[in-house]
Every structure is written in structure tokens, then in C-alpha cells.
Amino acid sequence: MISPQPLIRMQNVGKHFGTFQALKGINLDVIKGERIVVCGPSGSGKSTMIRCINRLEKHDEGRILIGDTELTDQIKDLNAVRREIGMVFQSFNLFPHMTILNNLMLAQKLVRKTPKAKARDIAMRYLERVKIPEQADKYPVQLSGGQQQRVAIARALCMKPEVMLFDEPTSALDPEMINEVLEVMVDLAREGMTMICVTHEMGFARSVADRVIFMDAGEIVEEADPETFFKTPQHERTKLFLSQILSH
Amino acid sequence: MSFDLSLIVETVPKMLAGVGLTFQLLGLSAFLGLILAIVLLLMRISGKWYLDWPAQLYIYVFRGTPILVQIFIIYYGFPQLEFIRESVLWPIFRDPFGCAVVALSLNTGAYVSEILRGGVLGVDRGVLEAGEALGLSTTQRFIYLTTPIATRLALPAYGNDIISLLKSTALASTITLMDMTGIARTIVAQTYAPYEIFISLAIIYMILTFFLQKFISLIEAYLGRYTKRES
Ligand SMILES: Nc1ncnc2c1ncn2[C@@H]1O[C@H](COP(=O)(O)OP(=O)(O)OP(=O)(O)O)[C@@H](O)[C@H]1O
Numbered sequence: 001m002i003s004p005q006p007l008i009r010m011q012n013v014g015k016h017f018g019t020f021q022a023l024k025g026i027n028l029d030v031i032k033g034e035r036i037v038v039c040g041p042s043g044s045g046k047s048t049m050i051r052c053i054n055r056l057e058k059h060d061e062g063r064i065l066i067g068d069t070e071l072t073d074q075i076k077d078l079n080a081v082r083r084e085i086g087m088v089f090q091s092f093n094l095f096p097h098m099t100i101l102n103n104l105m106l107a108q109k110l111v112r113k114t115p116k117a118k119a120r121d122i123a124m125r126y127l128e129r130v131k132i133p134e135q136a137d138k139y140p141v142q143l144s145g146g147q148q149q150r151v152a153i154a155r156a157l158c159m160k161p162e163v164m165l166f167d168e169p170t171s172a173l174d175p176e177m178i179n180e181v182l183e184v185m186v187d188l189a190r191e192g193m194t195m196i197c198v199t200h201e202m203g204f205a206r207s208v209a210d211r212v213i214f215m216d217a218g219e220i221v222e223e224a225d226p227e228t229f230f231k232t233p234q235h236e237r238t239k240l241f242l243s244q245i246l247s248h
Numbered sequence: 249m250s251f252d253l254s255l256i257v258e259t260v261p262k263m264l265a266g267v268g269l270t271f272q273l274l275g276l277s278a279f280l281g282l283i284l285a286i287v288l289l290l291m292r293i294s295g296k297w298y299l300d301w302p303a304q305l306y307i308y309v310f311r312g313t314p315i316l317v318q319i320f321i322i323y324y325g326f327p328q329l330e331f332i333r334e335s336v337l338w339p340i341f342r343d344p345f346g347c348a349v350v351a352l353s354l355n356t357g358a359y360v361s362e363i364l365r366g367g368v369l370g371v372d373r374g375v376l377e378a379g380e381a382l383g384l385s386t387t388q389r390f391i392y393l394t395t396p397i398a399t400r401l402a403l404p405a406y407g408n409d410i411i412s413l414l415k416s417t418a419l420a421s422t423i424t425l426m427d428m429t430g431i432a433r434t435i436v437a438q439t440y441a442p443y444e445i446f447i448s449l450a451i452i453y454m455i456l457t458f459f460l461q462k463f464i465s466l467i468e469a470y471l472g473r474y475t476k477r478e479s
Pocket residue numbers: 017022040041042043044045046047048049
């Protein structure tokens with residue numbers, strides 16, 4: 001069998017902010033259906049790495065390919081690439097001036113050119129999947145953090161993306177709301193969605209990840225399946241990090 | 249000194265005859281000023297120095313000089329210039345109403361563009377990034393995200409500017425216009441009763457401001473409906 005072509009391919013990717021190097025020599029291939037968890041200490045470059053994938057940050061070394069399309073300044077239709085990549089942020093980032101339903105319909109109409117009635121059907125379907133269809137006509141501020149984050153996930157899913165990126169989706173949530181968001185993410189993983197999740201929820205990593213990646217100081221230090229990663233980490237930095245987060 | 253009530257009863261209706269002109273000055277200047285402000289705003293946030301710098305210079309000049317001086321320059325100064333007298337704009341500058349509207353618009357446009365810019369800068373970057381991640385183009389983000397959110401953020405300060413513009417219209421009376429203040433000055437010249445008449449005039453402006461403020465608050469409440477937690 002020929003190994004499938006990766007959906008995302010990062011080759012020796014580097015990124016600077018001024019003189020500070022936030023990413024160094026990142027190599028990462030993600031194939032369709034893979035679920036990857038990224039962890040590491042604060043400032044290690046996790047956000048920067050996944051933000052390079054949809055070009056919210058521009059890398060300045062190496063190559064990034066999404067399917068056959070390389071992310072460069074010459075890229076003709078960046079938005080065509082972006083609509084295939086869903087992203088969920090730590091701070092939800094819902095459109096505050098629109099109802100939940102309109103949050104889910106805006107990009108469908110503008111980017112996917114989906115007719116209004118169809119966009120509405122799709123939006124309602126995903127709101128049901130994240131179990132809050134009754135909130136459709138409310139504004140984001142009227143929802144709890146956990147509900148807002150589920151809306152943010154639904155909003156990304158409405159675009160029928162190939163990949164979902166999550167940047168610490170539960171870090172801003174009160175503890176009692178973390179599970180309702182993780183449940184949605186676990187369901188998504190079970191359905192075969194390709195996912196890259198920056199998270200410190202190690203239970204989630206254990207139950208769904210195909211690979212866990214540990215980053216430190218802008219580099220991928222260690223990469224393994226969850227079993228190996230948690231039982232027999234190779235590097236000192238990984239061991240130290242794991243001892244810190246698992247002690248809580 | 250005695251306070252002549254009957255004089256007030258007699259002159260208030262006369263002054264109110266000028267309220268139409270006051271509101272014409274306010275409405276037209278607010279409208280033209282807003283259009284100018286949007287143009288200046290777009291120039292300032294274009295990211296192109298050759299658009300940004302002229303806009304900054306314009307704003308600096310118009311915020312840095314008294315509006316009364318601007319009115320005088322346009323009304324007394326422009327007719328001295330040959331090319332203005334020969335231009336298609338001459339009918340506007342020949343007319344004191346035209347001069348007043350131009351001066352008030354140019355002035356309020358400078359202030360309002362900065363107010364709008366404050367609103368634009370206040371839009372949460374994360375919200376715009378979410379739009380970007382969904383594939384919205386720069387223009388789409390500006391129209392569907394930045395504009396509505398910035399409008400709400402800018403509205404309180406914009407309301408203040410409109411209220412201050414209402415009072416700036418009184419300056420038009422210095423170039424012969426018969427707005428409420430112009431009428432009041434004429435009456436004072438005839439009756440030598442500045443106290444009663446100017447106090448009545450002040451009260452009329454206060455009442456108008458009160459209603460204008462109420463109207464602005466209604467719009468604020470409507471645009472801010474999504475910021476309230478209870479539904
Ligand atoms: N826009 C920026 N300008 C300058 N420096 C930046 C910028 N964004 C990130 N950095 C720096 O790059 C480094 C990596 O940041 P990044 O946000 O990717 O870390 P992270 O692993 O996601 O951390 P956290 O767990 O705190 O979210 C940090 O040192 C950060 O200060």
C-alpha cells in the first residue's frame with residue numbers, strides 16, 4: 001500500500017518575531033484522519049505552529065503545504081485554503097454583534113456561497129450536534145463559556161473543513177464546563193475528523209490522540225503515541241513537563 | 249435689575265422661528281462631515297503613507313484651529329481669491345449658509361474621523377482573526393465585522409460630537425445667518441435686554457440637546473442590544 005499523501009506537511013519550518021525565533025526546524029506531516037495533540041510549556045511555540053498552518057502567522061523558513069498548495073506570499077487564493085481549515089481559539093472569538101445562528105451562517109454565505117436557507121439548515125444541524133439548538137437566536141454574551149466554545153466549534157464545522165485546529169480550547173473555561181467541550185471534541189475525533197489540538201487535557205490526549213507532540217523553545221522535542229509518550233518519555237524536558245502537569 | 253417675563257413670552261416664538269435653520273445647519277453638516285470622516289478614516293487606516301499623511305495633516309489643521317476662525321477664513325477670505333470666484337463652487341461660497349455648512353462639515357469631519365478610528369482600533373483582534381480563519385477576505389471582514397462593531401464602540405463619542413455640533417451652529421450667526429442665535433442677537437440689538445433673551449436662548453438649546461441626547465441614547469441602546477446578558 002502506498003502511504004497516503006499528507007494533508008498538512010511542514011518541512012523545516014521556522015518563524016521569527018523580530019530577532020526572537022519562535023519556531024525552529026519544525027517537521028510535521030499530518031495525514032487524513034489523524035488526531036494530534038500538541039503540548040508544551042507556555043511560550044514554547046504551540047500557538048505559533050498551528051497559526052502558521054492557516055497562515056494567521058507567516059513562517060519565514062522552510063515550507064508548509066496544505067494538500068498540494070504551498071503557503072507562500074504568491075498564493076493566489078489564501079481564503080480558499082483557509083476555508084478548508086477550521087480553527088477554534090482559546091478565547092472563543094464569536095462575532096459579538098450577531099446571533100448564534102448568524103455566527104454560523106456568515107462564512108457559509110460569504111465564503112462558501114451557500115444559499116441562505118441551506119446555510120441555515122447546516123447551521124441548525126451543527127448546533128444540534130453541539131447540543132445547543134435552543135440558543136440559536138441569542139447573542140454570544142448571553143451564553144456560558146462552554147456554550148460559546150461549542151458554538152465556535154460548530155461555526156468552524158459549518159464550513160465542512162478538512163482539518164480542525166484547536167488552540168487550547170478549554171483553557172479559558174471554568175472547570176465545570178471543560179467536559180462539555182471535550183465531549184464534542186471526542187465525538188469529532190471518533191467520526192474521523194483530522195485534528196490538531198493544542199491542549200493540556202491529558203485525558204483527552206490518552207483517549208483520542210494518535211500522536212502526542214511535545215514542544216519546547218520553538219522545537220518539537222518529542223513525538224510518540226500516547227501510550228509511549230506518557231509511560232516512557234525519552235527526554236528530560238518532557239519528563240519534567242509531564243511531572244508538572246500531571247501533579248495537578 | 250428686573251427680569252421681564254413678558255419679553256420672554258414674546259421673543260421665544262421669534263427665536264424658535266430660527267430652529268429650522270439651526271437644524272438644517274446641523275443635519276447637513278453632520279451628514280457631510282460623516283462622509284468626510286469616513287473618507288479620512290479609510291485614508292488613515294489604508295496603511296499607505298501617501299494617504300495617511302495628508303489625512304493626518306488635515307485632521308491636525310482642523311482640530312488645531314478655532315472653528316470660528318475657519319468660518320471667517322471661508323466667508324471673508326475665499327471671496328478674495330480669483331480662482332474661487334471663477335470656480336463652480338462659487339455659488340456655495342458666495343452664500344453665508346454654504347460657507348457655514350462647509351466650515352462646520354470640514355471641522356466635524358476631522359473630529360469624527362478620529363472618533364471612528366478609535367472605534368476601529370477597539371475591535372477585538374481575536375474576532376477579526378476568527379473571520380480570517382474562516383476565509384473571509386479583508387473587505388468582507390471590514391464590512392461585516394469591523395464596521396458594525398466599531399460603530400457601536402464609536403457611538404457614545406459620536407453622539408457627543410453631534411451635540412457639540414448643534415451648539416457650534418450658533419457661530420453661523422456671526423456671518424449674518426438668522427438661525428436662533430442670529431435672531432436673538434437682532435432682538436437684543438432692538439430691545440437692549442440681553443439678559444432675558446440670551447438666557448431664553450440658552451434654555452432652548454438645552455431643551456434641544458436633551459431631545460438629541462435621548463435620540464442618540466435610543467440608537468445606542470439598539471446597537472448595544474447584543475452587549476446585555478439578559479435576553
Ligand atoms: N505577535 C508576536 N510578537 C512577538 N512575539 C510573539 C508573538 N506571538 C508570539 N510571540 C512569542 O513567541 C513565543 C511562542 O509563542 P506562542 O504563543 O506560540 O507560545 P505557546 O506555546 O502557544 O504559549 P502558551 O501556552 O502561553 O499559549 C513566545 O515567546 C511569545 O512571546
